[in-house]
Amino acid sequence: xxxxxxxxxxxxxxxxxxxxxxxxxxxxxxxxxxxxxxxxxxxxxxxxxxxxxxxxxxxxxxxxx
Numbered sequence: 001x002x003x004x005x006x007x008x009x010x011x012x013x014x015x016x017x018x019x020x021x022x023x024x025x026x027x028x029x030x031x032x033x034x035x036x037x038x039x040x041x042x043x044x045x046x047x048x049x050x051x052x053x054x055x056x057x058x059x060x061x062x063x064x065x
Contacts, residue, residue, distance in 0.1 A: 010053040018047050023064050030057030037064045 007015075021043050024034035035044065044061065051058040 008053065008055070010050040011055070013046065013050055014054060018043055018050075028059075030059040032059040033061045035061055035063050039063065 021035050021039040022033050023036050026032045026034070033047075035047075047061060
């Protein structure tokens with residue numbers, strides 16, 4: 001029997017609060033997310049705070065042109 005584990009707090013924050021602002025991404029030695037140019041500063045700060053705790057390599061982010 002398999003046991004399901006709950007996602008981490010950071011993963012839930014990412015999918016509930018941050019992911020709606022992401023418009024794309026690039027994969028090169030990890031993930032670089034592309035955020036909408038009108039993403040609030042608070043969302044970008046939250047992303048920077050949790051990105052190292054997501055369970056995979058996140059390089060950084062860039063804003064859409």
